[in-house]
Amino acid sequence: MPNQSTLSIPNIKTLDKRVYSSYPDLVRLQNQAMSFTLLPHLHAANSMSGRHLSLFRGRGLNFEELRHYQLGDDIRSLDWKVTMRTGKPHVRVYSEEKDRHFLILVDQRSGMFFSSQHTMKSVVAAEIAALSAWRILKDGDRVGLCIAGTRQVQWQSASRSQAKLLTQLKQLETYNQRLSVASVDEPQVSFSHWLRELSSRALKQTTILVISDWSGCSEQDIRHLKQLQQHNDILSVMVLDPFEAQLPEEVAYQGWVVGDGTHQLSLDSRQKVSKASQYLFDQKRKQLQHLTRLMAIKQLPNIVLSTDGTHISAYKRAVGGV
Template sequence: MARPTIAPRSQDLDPRLYCDYARLVRLQSQAMSFSLLPHLKAGSVLSGRHQSRFRGRGLNFEELRHYQQGDDIRNLDWKVTLRTGKPHVRSYTEEKDRNVILCVDQRSTMFFSSTSVMKSVVAADIAAMCAWRILKDGDRVGFLIADSQRLHISPSQRTQHEVLRQLRVLSQANQALNVRSQDSEHVSFSHWLTQLGRMCLKQSTLVIISDWHDCDEAMLEQLKQWQQHNDVLAVQISDPLEQALPSFLAKANWVIGDGQYQMNLDSQAKVEQASEYLTAQADLQRDALRRLMAMKRLPYIALDTSGDHLNRFRQAVGERG
């Protein structure tokens, strides 16, 4: 159980562009306003899933031992019994906590907004609020934080000290972003999955907070495989300008680019063509993530840069009265 933490002094940063360590610590005060566990409102999307690993408890294998009178015969290990000629049972203990990994995107594409706050700020806020909630539930929380140059990986622990340490890493990754940031090939979404795969996760919860811009069909298929033995919760952060372009851009004569290629939007036809492409790509990715969530009847959580992301997240997973 996390103890109340005295928040450090805030830095002199524009909160629309960057989040500081003090802000992430203060989000502890909002951790009781929502839940990732079964005590949700009846109308919540997650209600009624009491047997789900996402919100419930399981059993851990403890030992293999000789059968004793009163043991449940359903736990007999027939292979060992036949090999030794003596009855053996597998003994289990109740799993008391969950293993949750928060995957937080702080790469260059997250440093973008056409409205109120950067996508990177939204991701950091949601990750911090989730970390405090998980810790308050007595569960273990780990982090995979992707900045523009490297992946910062922390195994799941149940200590406030480790959460504070990772929130400092997260704030530093957030503040390192700027308009000149370029991503290393070692922080691609495929590298996320490689690192997560090495953890041999089972009966764990992955909360992936990203814009999902470089997640392709093959990677989604891998996540579907993991969804069979874990729970993958997708939180997608997008900006309205990434999904459709306003018509007035033709008169503004904008030039857009991705760091390598540029396109001059100097006509209405070009603006409409670019807008249709963005809308189609956004719809395809959104539908793919919805299907991934439907495997476990989990909510697909879509957040934007309007500044209301904390309230929208709480509503999506289930607010507490």
């Protein structure tokens, strides 16, 4: 297995880090993959919690404790030396190690190429995906990336190989830097198609991390996620820009025209701006409510990150770091 120590990245001229992600920057994020642990709220007895008490066979056995024999204990676990010395039967308790498999779904579709503040949503998603992947690898678990671009969705199987992770980060850079104001999504990369393909893979005992603005997510999609959650753990990360929940009033005086690639709307009055803002607010509130209820099933946080440039620290705090 390749050495997981910090890699030496050559100094090269990079793009604006607020607009595009670069491979060297994604690799350097391994230096920040400390002081937090993914999914700390999972119960230790959960079979998906990785290297904890589990019914599934893994890489070995960890000694947990020595305790008095209880009715139903396997007599093969008796510690005869302690039993003879104390005169009372004692058993040695072990827990089985089990690798946790992670699949990180990272959204790099056209709608992610937007920000009204500091950092593009696409950059936020890419950096959180890379940071999470490094943390997972440092924990000795398996990780794979699923990247949704404007034309296709690329799936990678989970692996503990650092070399494979580096290859995936290079692919993530490629998808990220393909985005522009002219980008248009193909129908096969819609959020619903993305989830249907995920469901068709019949994943079990996998932790699925979804990093997206959740644009296009419907109630039916939430139902698909609930079904997936019966055999997996799902952690939601919503990348949200303030403009997506409320438009500033001054937009009415700046001649803005907004569109979705098919339809356009001229925001040339305060009334239109107010109606558009209310619609955006209602849509995002509905999505947040659905996701919050979904995360509550497994007592996980519903993480919302902004484009204000504080996403790394905010993400660490949200998953229980410092």
